[in-house]
Amino acid sequence: MAELARRVVTHGDGAEFTATLVTYTNFSAAEHSFTTLPSSVSTAVLPEVPLVDLPADARVETRILTVIKRALPHIRGLLRSLLATPAGVAAFVPDVFGSWALEVSAELGIPGYMFYTSNLTSMHSIIYIPQLDKTTACEFRDLPEPVRLPGCVPLRGADLADPLQDRTDPVYSLVVELANKCLLADGFIVNTFDAMEHETIAAFNVLSDRGVYPPAYAVGPFVRTCSGGGEAQAEEHRCLRWLDEQPDRSVLYVCFGSGGTLSTEQMAELAAGLEASGQRFLWVVRFPSDKDRCASFFGGGHGHGHGGDSPLGYLPEGFVERSRGTGLAVTEWVPQVEILNHRAISGFLSHCGxxxxxxxxxxxxxxxxxxxxxxxxxxxxxLSERVGLALAVRPRDSRNENDGVVSREEVAAAVTELIVEAKGGAAREKARELREAAAAAWGPEGPSRSAFQAVVGKWKKAAS
Known part of the structure; x- marks a missing residue:
């Protein structure tokens, strides 16, 4: 969202824009700042809303969506105050969680555009949910046939988003409602680009032209660039120094994001598989959780609830010592963009955030x-079945892959396949193609730049 705001205010066609980033006290951390953004981007923090009535075990999505709904009066008040300024409001842009607020912007006569920070395939799978909810009765994971959306890779019911996998959970009805609210948007701004989802974008455009959905603008990729300083440079991060000592394109980077968490058993199997593969690796290790696959969002990556011990203590005995020659396990923050751009990195074992x-x-x-x-x-x-950028790692010992464990043998085979075998070579070639296409997408005549100019042009025309 911050990157979108930065690009809007620096969009150079003569007309000036300012942007206000809206954050929620309930889910904001003091260390999150926007000091690197232009001065024409300001912030507004909405007051905290009570959540004491929610069950202690309520899903994180339930908590987020409840905050959004209960904060709507504050959104209305903020937008009214901005409308009263000389500059006014040209557009209101919530993310997918904030789709309820599109009702408020419509009520106030402000154009509303949803910014979907992931890809168009997953966005289409979300806005299609109300139709799927009406036409099916079983749990989505039990659907006998794949969900086939125009231009998209076929999706098994079990592949659909986590909050949709249990109709009895309160979050299910919230997400169905969210999907309906998304359609209130005047348009969708999507963090993807043509070469990544060409067929999907083309098919969605046909649906938009028919009036089925609002138009979608593929404006990505929005990515961080190498810092060239700051936190990584100040410490000369040890993982970068370690990578400097490794051969070119020889290291697998293993990281499940800021929120991703493995079970205790899965953590041990991953360690054993990495060791058995014989390949070099750099692994960002988090504390395990046997209950929640996104437990690190709640402080698990900082020793919360673990008595201050180290995540390395949950690895198999002797693993760190045995792998010292070929692998490095770290527990602190790492400069991911710098790591991925390092000459030694050959692949990325990722949660696919x-x-x-x-x-x-x-x-x-x-x-x-x-x-x-x-x-x-x-x-x-x-990424694995349509784009060709990734090889899939799937658990083989459970009907429900969400509950299964990827064995050490599967880990070792997948790592070897990516780093040294033919399928990995094809994925590397696709990665090179996409890197060039991503760079070109925002070139002078690039499709993402054109899409961005089209949507921002609408805002500037409405504001004039």
């Missing part, structure tokens, strides 16, 4: 797709 995926694309690095939560299974299917 979209930010991480686009960072890999921009660096030209192929992936092993190991989805954990949210829309990541949709991303993994697209």
């Amino acid at each position: 979209w930010n991480s995926t686009l960072e890999a694309v921009a660096a030209g690095v192929p992936m092993l797709a190991w989805p954990l939560y949210a829309e990541q299974r949709v991303n993994a299917v697209m």
Whole structure:
């Protein structure tokens, strides 16, 4: 969202824009700042809303969506105050969680555009949910046939987003309602680009032209660039120094994002598989959780609830010492963009979060797709079965892959396949192609730049 705001205010066609980033006190951390953004981007923090009535075990999505709904009066007040300024409001742009707020912007006569920070395939799978909800009765994971959306890779019901896999959970009805609210948008701004989802974008455009959905603008990729300083340079991060000592294109980077968490058993199997593969690796290790695959969002990556001990203590005995010659396990923050762009990196074992995926694309690095939560299974299917950027890692010992464990043998085979075998070579070639296409997407005549100019042009025309 911050990158979108930056690009809007620096869009150079003569007309000036300012942007206001809206954050929620309930889910904001003090260390999150926007000091690197232009002065024409400001922030507004909405007051905290009570959540004491929610069950202690309520899903994180339930908590987020409840905050959004209860904060709507604050959104209305903020937009009214901005409308009263000389500049007014040209457009209101919530993310997918904030789709309820599109009702408020419509009420106030403000054009509303949803910014979907992931890809168009997963967005289409979400806005299609109300139709699927009406036409099916079983749990989605039990659907007998794949969900076939125009231009998209076929999706098994079990691949759909986590909150949709249990109709009895309160979050299910919230997500169905969210999907309906998305259609209130005047348009969708999507963090993808033509070469990544050409067929999907073309098919969605046909549906938009028919009036089925609002238009979609593929404006990506929005990715962080190498810092060239700051935190990574200040410490000369040890993982970068270690990578400097490794041969070119020889190291597998293993990271499940800021929120991803493995079970205790899965953590041990992954360690054993990496060791058995004999390949070099750099692994960002988090504390395990046997209950929640996104437990690190709640502080698990910082020793919360673990008595201050180290995640390395949960690895198999002797693993760190045995792998010292070929692998490095770290527990602290790492400069991921710099790592992916390092000459030593050959592949990325990832949870398929979209930010991480686009960072890999921009660096030209192929992936092993190991989805954990949210829309990541949709991303993994697209990346492995349609795009060709990733090889899939799937548990083989459970009917429900969400509950299965990827064995050490499967880990070792997948790592070897990506780093040294033919399928990995094909993925590396695709990664190189996508890196070039991603760079060209925002070139002077690039499709993403054109899409961005089209939507921002609408805002500037409405504001004039």
